[in-house]
Each structure stands twice: as structure tokens, then as C-alpha cells.
Amino acid sequence: MTLRIANAAGFWGDWPSAPRRLLETAEVDFLTLEYLAELTLSIMARQRKKNPTAGYATDFVTVSEDIAPLLRSQSQLKIVTNAGGLNPIACAHEVGKVLANQRLGDVPIGVVRGDDLLPQLEDLGSQGYEFPHLDSGEPLGKLGERVVSANAYLGAEPICRGLQEGARIVITGRVADASLTVAPAVDRFGWSWDDWDSLAAASVAGHIIECGAQATGGYSTDWKSCQLANIGYPIAEIDNEGQIVITKPSGSGGRVTRQTVTEQLVYEIGDPAAYLTPDVVVDFTTVELAALAEDRVAVRGATGRAAPESYKVSLAYADGFTASGQLLVFGDDCVVKAKVVAGLIEERLHQDGYELARTHVELLGAGDGLPGQQPPPEDLREVVLRVAVYDPRREAVAAFTRQFAPLITNGPAGLGGYAQGRPSVRPVYSYWPTTVPKEFVVPEIQVFAANTWAEKQEND
Amino acid sequence: MHDKTIALGELATARSGDKGNHANVAVVAWRQIGYQFLQEVLTAERVAEFFQGLEPSRVDRFELPKLGSLNFLLYDALDGGASRSLRTDTQGKLLGTALLDLQLPVPDNVTEMLPGAP
Numbered sequence: 001m002t003l004r005i006a007n008a009a010g011f012w013g014d015w016p017s018a019p020r021r022l023l024e025t026a027e028v029d030f031l032t033l034e035y036l037a038e039l040t041l042s043i044m045a046r047q048r049k050k051n052p053t054a055g056y057a058t059d060f061v062t063v064s065e066d067i068a069p070l071l072r073s074q075s076q077l078k079i080v081t082n083a084g085g086l087n088p089i090a091c092a093h094e095v096g097k098v099l100a101n102q103r104l105g106d107v108p109i110g111v112v113r114g115d116d117l118l119p120q121l122e123d124l125g126s127q128g129y130e131f132p133h134l135d136s137g138e139p140l141g142k143l144g145e146r147v148v149s150a151n152a153y154l155g156a157e158p159i160c161r162g163l164q165e166g167a168r169i170v171i172t173g174r175v176a177d178a179s180l181t182v183a184p185a186v187d188r189f190g191w192s193w194d195d196w197d198s199l200a201a202a203s204v205a206g207h208i209i210e211c212g213a214q215a216t217g218g219y220s221t222d223w224k225s226c227q228l229a230n231i232g233y234p235i236a237e238i239d240n241e242g243q244i245v246i247t248k249p250s251g252s253g254g255r256v257t258r259q260t261v262t263e264q265l266v267y268e269i270g271d272p273a274a275y276l277t278p279d280v281v282v283d284f285t286t287v288e289l290a291a292l293a294e295d296r297v298a299v300r301g302a303t304g305r306a307a308p309e310s311y312k313v314s315l316a317y318a319d320g321f322t323a324s325g326q327l328l329v330f331g332d333d334c335v336v337k338a339k340v341v342a343g344l345i346e347e348r349l350h351q352d353g354y355e356l357a358r359t360h361v362e363l364l365g366a367g368d369g370l371p372g373q374q375p376p377p378e379d380l381r382e383v384v385l386r387v388a389v390y391d392p393r394r395e396a397v398a399a400f401t402r403q404f405a406p407l408i409t410n411g412p413a414g415l416g417g418y419a420q421g422r423p424s425v426r427p428v429y430s431y432w433p434t435t436v437p438k439e440f441v442v443p444e445i446q447v448f449a450a451n452t453w454a455e456k457q458e459n460d
Numbered sequence: 461m462h463d464k465t466i467a468l469g470e471l472a473t474a475r476s477g478d479k480g481n482h483a484n485v486a487v488v489a490w491r492q493i494g495y496q497f498l499q500e501v502l503t504a505e506r507v508a509e510f511f512q513g514l515e516p517s518r519v520d521r522f523e524l525p526k527l528g529s530l531n532f533l534l535y536d537a538l539d540g541g542a543s544r545s546l547r548t549d550t551q552g553k554l555l556g557t558a559l560l561d562l563q564l565p566v567p568d569n570v571t572e573m574l575p576g577a578p
Contacts, residue, residue, distance in 0.1 A: 038480070039543050135480065214475075221473045221557055222575075259473055259488060262527045266486035268477035270533055272522050288526045301526070316543070324546070360539070360546035369549055370558050372513015388546035431543040433480055 003188045005181050005205070006235040009033040009081075010212030012040055012057045018212065019063045022233045023070040023077070025249035029188075031067075032180040033060060033081040034210050041174060042316030042429030044086045045149040055087035060171075061094045068102035071168075080159055080180045084171040086149065088113060089456070091171050096453025105451035110162030112172035114443035117150040117313065117436065124440060131315065134433040146318040148429055152311035152436055155278030157193065158443035159183035165447045174314065176277045181206030181236065189240045199280040200304025201242030204287060207275075208246055208264050208299065209234040215246060215264040217254035227253035244299040245292065256295040265299075278311055280304040310435035319430035320357070321397040324388035325404045325423040326364075328416040335376050337412050338363050338385040344411060345387055345403045354399050358390040384417075390428065397425045469560030471498065471573050476555035481541040483514075483534040483552035485559055488527070494573030495528035501564055507532045510562050511555065514538075 006028040008019040012035040019031060035057035048055030060083030071077060084091045088111045099107050117124070121144065125131075130139035140147075151174035160183040162170045170183070185191070185202035193199075208215050215234040217226040232252025237245040246261050248254060265284060269275055272284040283303045290298045329338040342361045349356065362368035364384040366376035376383075389400050401423045408418055448456070468474075468487065471494045476485045487502065489495035508519040516537040521530055538552050539545035549555075567573070 037542075038478075042543070135482075219475060219553075221469065221475070221560055259490070262488045262529055263473060263475045263486065265527060266484075266488065266524065266529050266531050267475050268479060268484060269486075269531060270479060270482075270484065270522075272524050272531055285524050285526065287524075319544070322546070358546060362548060364548060370513065370554050371547065372515075373558065386548060390544070390546060429543055431480060431541055 002237045002239050003030070003185060004028040004235055004237050005030040005032060005184055005209065006233060007032045007034065007209035007212050008233045009035060009059070010210065010214060011035065011037050012059055014212055016059065016062065018233050020066045020070070022249060023067055023074070025252060026235060027074060028235055029076055029078065030184040031077065031079045032209065033063065033079065033083060034177050034180060035060065035081065035083045036085060036174060038314060038431055039429070041086055041149045041151055041314065045316065046427065048086050053090050056085040056091035057083040059083070060091065061098060064095045065098045065102070068099065068104060071104055071107065078163070078184070079169045080183060081170070082172045082175050082180065084111065084173045086116060086173060088171045088173050092453040093456055095169070095171070096450040099450035100454040105449060105454070107169060107450045108167045108447050109450055109453050110165065110167030110170040110445050110447040112154065112158045112162060112170065112175070112443060112445050114158065114441055115151045115154045115174040117152055117441070118147065120440070121147060121150050124436070129436070131313070131434040134435065140315070140432065140434070143317045143432065148316050148318055150313060150315045152313050152441050153278055154311065154443050155179045155307070156182035156186060158445045160186045162445040162447055163187040165445065167447045176279070177210040178203040178206030178277050179279055181209065182279050185238050194306070196280050196304035196306065197302065198242045200282045200302040201244060202238060203277050203280055203282050203304070204265070204284070204299060204302040205236040205238055205244045208261060209236050211264060211267065213254060214267065215261060216248045216256055217260050220260060220263060222259065226255040229253060242302065245296055246299060247296045256297050258289045258291055258297055261289055261297045261299065276308055276312070278307060280307050310437050311441055313434045313436050315432040315434060316429040317432060319428045320390055320392040321394045321425050322388065322390045322428050323397045323401045323423045323425050324386060325401065326384055326386045326417060326420070327404065327407070328382060329385050329414060330382045330416060331414040332381065334380055334383045334414070335363060335366060337414065338383055341385055341407060341411055341415065342387055344407065345400070348403055349399060352399060354396045356389045356391045356396055356400060360388045362386045394425060401425060464566065465563035466566045466570060467560060468502070468562045468564055472560070474556035474559050476552050478538055478542055478551040481536050481538050483537045483555055485532045485534065485555050486529055487532070487559065488529045489573070490575040491573050492528055493569065495525065497567050497573060498530060499523065502530055504532065506562070507559065510559060511537065
């Protein structure tokens with residue numbers, strides 16, 4: 001008995017039509033949708049601060065409308081997603097309304113909470129907990145006063161509980177990406193939570209599919225070898241023994257080969273022998289791949305050991321402001337001219353009394369996309385000047401953003417690109433990775449019909 | 461292939477990612493025999509030198525022989541990481557493509573290491 005789990009979103013902003021395209025061309029048991037990169041929750045924190053009903057991945061509401069007909073026609077289909085972000089209740093409310101309007105009001109929706117540690121931060125701090133930085137070990141200290149979001153990466157267990165309580169859609173906040181795949185597998189096969197090798201297999205499958213098309217020919221240096229316009233998103237077939245096959249909808253673009261699957265396997269990992277998830281610690285070095293047929297690759301040999309006793313936590317704290325502006329610099333002297341223009345911006349700010357804390361100048365087209373690689377070519381006709389700054393003071397960064405437009409009339413000729421308008425000042429939310437002992441975190445799940453969620457208030 | 465050096469990109473594909481302020485660059489050999497060659501010559505030192513413009517504090521190399529892959533971790537290479545970097549490439553997405561230009565000595569049995577080889 002094989003479980004088919006697909007992924008159709010690797011991040012917030014991924015291809016909006018990917019979920020519908022996948023479901024129209026393949027029958028799967030589960031669709032996972034992954035919306036939370038390292039930074040996403042800090043962006044959502046800002047949104048929620050302005051509007052208490054915000055703070056979730058609105059893409060998922062649109063997707064649920066888009067795929068509603070497929071939810072009706074494919075009764076086996078279930079969805080697991082971390083679209084809830086910082087406000088999974090509000091997300092469930094909106095999705096509930098969409099489904100209720102589509103004759104899917106009976107569909108049970110589960111919401112997982114407990115990852116949001118912001119309310120407990122002060123308490124934990126006064127109990128002596130220091131939230132040491134994962135790399136440096138430094139305590140959070142005074143930065144704690146500026147924290148805007150603090151979320152533990154929950155594991156598969158609360159999702160699994162939701163599925164077992166009958167949820168057809170489970171919406172979570174921060175969970176480990178692979179757990180979106182582990183939960184359906186445990187739900188189907190009944191593995192125990194200390195069956196490390198089985199959990200490792202499902203985690204490996206989850207890691208492969210969690211970035212969507214990156215497993216099926218996307219983000220490949222061998223990009224010429226497949227058709228990308230209609231790229232298929234990945235499907236993992238998992239059986240009770242933990243055997244995995246990676247494939248994609250037939251007839252879709254992209255490719256599933258040992259090369260594409262390996263590239264995704266080793267993506268964003270540190271020590272491959274110890275890949276930490278909340279559910280299990282996976283050893284990727286025991287994994288082997290075998291091409292079974294065109295676009296079907298078997299993944300075998302994943303092994304695991306006991307899960308860590310702490311959850312990884314991503315904190316974000318308010319940390320100044322940033323802005324960047326670009327101008328096209330044209331002419332045989334473009335390299336020299338671009339450097340002069342960068343100097344004018346800095347000099348004029350200096351004359352107004354501003355020394356910005358950090359400035360970065362790039363000549364894009366002259367090789368600065370990768371710092372320090374090579375001197376600019378001699379024969380460029382045009383180059384894009386990009387200047388980016390950071391400063392703790394908003395007004396200093398705002399002053400910087402006002403230096404671009406004047407160059408139209410008081411800078412050198414041969415500059416273009418002003419139609420983009422004044423650069424915008426953005427707040428910086430710096431990322432602070434840490435851990436917290438699992439006993440301080442209580443994951444919880446509530447399951448209600450879509451109709452019920454549609455009627456609930458956001459702060460219930 | 462009759463030149464004195466060969467680009468890494470003839471023997472492998474690559475993919476880079478980020479974790480906080482660190483970048484990982486994974487190299488995936490086309491052929492197991494190519495992996496064995498890279499395991500000898502594509503050292504952490506060589507990769508550190510190639511990316512010295514990023515000023516990593518350290519470069520570690522991890523081996524995944526069953527997958528024909530070497531994973532390089534470049535610590536503190538991302539100008540503060542995605543949340544703080546002022547670079548266009550805040551997440552190090554260009555590093556995989558860049559590394560494939562690295563020039564390596566040409567091994568005698570290079571034709572067996574190419575993607576089209578039987």
C-alpha cells in the first residue's frame with residue numbers, strides 16, 4: 001500500500017497555479033504546501049502588528065479557492081500546510097469561508113498551534129532561560145526587548161493527531177518542513193514515534209519535495225536539459241517499509257533523475273550525517289538512489305536516530321532599516337561613471353550629516369553579483385549600479401533614498417531607470433536561531449468543520 | 461579537454477543554499493568515478509580560495525559517497541544572512557553556478573566522468 005504525497009509550494013510566492021496543475025494531472029493522497037522560509041514569520045509579524053487579522057500566507061486562501069473543485073472530485077485528497085504562519089486561526093477562518101461557499105462546508109479543518117513562543121518569552125527569560133544563539137552560544141540578552149516573532153519548529157505529532165481526529169486540511173504555524181510529509185506517513189502506516197528509520201525515510205521524502213520544483217529540474221545548473229514552462233511538481237510515493245519513489249505528474253515538464261533528486265537531497269544541509277528535525281535525526285550518508293524508469297527515482301537506505309530534546313526556534317528582532325536603489329549606467333565609460341555616481345550619493349549624504357552604518361555598492365553586469373571574483377571587463381557598454389545601505393536610524397536611510405532622483409539633472413548623463421521610483425525604506429528583522437527544551441512547548445490541535453471556522457471570530 | 465584544466469561544471473552539477481549566515485554549496489558528480497576524482501582534488505581549501513571574496517570564517521567539506529556528492533559549508537559567508545545582507549544575492553543562490561567555473565587538473569580518464577559516458 002503506497003501513500004502518494006505531493007508538494008506544490010516551496011515558499012510563499014511560489015507558482016500560484018502549481019497546486020491546481022498538479023491535482024489536475026495526478027491523483028495523490030496528500031498535497032503539502034510550504035510557505036514559511038526563515039524570514040517569513042518576521043514579515044508576518046509586521047503585518048499582524050498593523051492588522052490583527054493578518055499574519056498568515058494569503059496565497060493559501062487563493063489556492064483553496066482554485067483547487068476547491070478538485071477537493072470535491074477527489075475524496076481521498078487531503079492537504080497539510082504551514083500557511084497559518086503567525087495566525088493559523090485567521091487563516092482557517094478565511095479558508096473556511098471559501099470552502100463553505102464552494103459546497104465544502106463539511107470539510108474538517110485542523111489548526112495546529114503552540115509554536116508561537118512570543119507570549120512566553122518574558123516568562124522563560126525570568127526563569128533563567130537565555131535563548132543562546134545556535135552558532136555563537138551568545139545569550140539573547142537585551143535583544144529580547146526587540147523580538148517581533150519567536151516560533152518553535154514543531155514536529156509531525158500534532159499534525160498527525162489532527163488527521164486522526166478527521167481533519168482533511170491541517171493548517172499549522174511554524175513546523176519543520178519535512179514534518180508536513182512525516183505526519184501523513186505516520187497517520188497512514190501507524191509507525192511509532194521511536195521508529196527512527198521509518199521517520200527518517202519519511203523525513204528524507206519530505207526534504208526532497210519541500211522545495212517544490214527544485215526536485216524536478218528546477219534550480220538546476222543543468223537547466224537546458226528539460227522543459228521548464230510546464231514543470232511538474234514532485235510526488236513522493238512512500239510505503240510501509242519506508243521505501244520511497246520520487247516522481248512527478250506524467251506529461252509535465254521538468255525531470256526526475258538521480259541528479260535532480262540528489263541536488264535537492266543535499267540542499268541547505270550542514271553535516272549530512274546529522275540532519276536534525278523535531279521528529280528524528282537523519283543520516284543522509286546512508287541514502288542511495290536508483291533510477292527505476294523515466295522520471296521515477298527510488299530513494300533507499302535512510303537511517304535515523306533519536307530526535308533532539310529541544311525544538312529549534314527562530315526568533316526575529318527589530319534591527320534598524322535598509323533600502324537599495326538601482327540605476328542603469330550607460331556608455332563606454334560606464335564602470336568609471338558608476339563608481340563616480342556611487343561616490344556622489346555617499347558624499348551628498350555626508351554633506352547632510354549622515355554617515356550610514358553599512359553601505360554596499362555593486363556593479364551588476366561587471367561581476368559584482370559574487371563579491372571578489374574578478375575585475376570588471378574592459379569593454380562594457382552598460383552596467384547596473386546598485387547601492388544598498390543599512391542604518392539603525394530610519395531617517396538616515398530615508399535620506400539615502402532621496403539621493404537617486406536628483407541625479408537625473410545634477411548627475412552625469414547616461415543614467416536610466418528612474419521610472420522605478422524612489423526606493424522604499426524597509427525595517428530589518430534580524431534572524432536569531434536558538435533552541436528551547438521541548439517541555440516548555442505545548443503543541444495543540446483543534447478540528448472543526450469549514451462552516452464552523454467560517455463563523456468563528458479570529459481571536460477565538 | 462585537451463586544455464591544461466577542466467571546469468568543475470564538466471564533471472558535476474551544483475546547488476547552493478543558506479542557513480542563517482552560512483552558505484552550503486553541494487557538488488553532485490555525474491559519475492561515481494568523477495566523484496572519486498573530486499573527492500581527491502576538490503578540497504575545502506580549494507573551495508575556500510575560490511570564494512575568498514565572500515570572506516568565510518571557515519569552510520568545511522562533508523562527503524556523501526553513496527550520492528556522489530560533496531557538501532561545502534561556508535561559514536559567515538552571507539553578509540549577515542538573508543535577513544541582513546546588503547548584497548543582491550542575499551541567500552547565496554549564485555554560488556553553485558559560480559563554483560562550476562572552478563578549474564581543475566584534467567585526469568587521464570576524464571571521458572569516463574562526463575555525463576554522456578556509458
